[in-house]
Amino acid sequence: MTLLHVSIAARAPAAMAKALARLLGGEALPFPPCPGAWIAFAAQDDGTAIEVYPAGTRLTAGPEAVAFQPGPPRRSTSATHLAIASPLTTAQIEEVAETAGWTSRTCDRGPFSCIEVWTGEGLLIEVLDAAMLADYRKGMTAAQWRMMFGMET
Template structure:
């Protein structure tokens, strides 16, 4: 299985999508199916994307297709977060994040390390450069997870 895209909400979808697109090495474009939404594409241009809807947007099953409706913005993202691989080097990521007013720090997650990026929306994005991604792919396996947490069969 491969994650192809995900959707989140933001107070400023355009600015948020543009920053995420820069982290992904790609580009941000309007997302016409949802008024005011934007989509950030990854550099590979293989369909990997993050859809960014206006804060408060709700999804529902419309009569024939997905329907978008406005709602009041939520204050908390809860436990929602995501990890992305970036073609940028760690320092470039840190500089980009600082430049848009977000915060970041280097973190060790056990089987991998990442840059823990906190957006102005209170959302966590774990950003991995190429070296971190290599460690992630080696360490984040079901077998390693079982071993790390004593779940051997």
């Protein structure tokens, strides 16, 4: 298993992401899919990143993909989720999720696709097969991010 990115919540997302980016030797940029959020990219700029959402942000299973919901901080759900690479095929990943009683679906995130897996605990795990990982490695870079969202260097 390879950890690709993780999300956390913070009262000051920009400040947190900038500090994390410094620790990672990388770069922090706004995270437009979630208002007020930031993302810290690692120095190798290979997609390794930490997303920092405003405290209280909830990830919910929207009609077609993840939805961002603001709210007061609480413990039942959170913005925390994982993206992992898997040696399994898409069908095998979906079978594992089904066997565990979890919801899974393939989703297009823009620069990459993933199998969105929602555990029974409300935790989101984005699982990438080999082809999805290849797209992730190409599309999730600070340079691609700036280009995709029209950000200046």
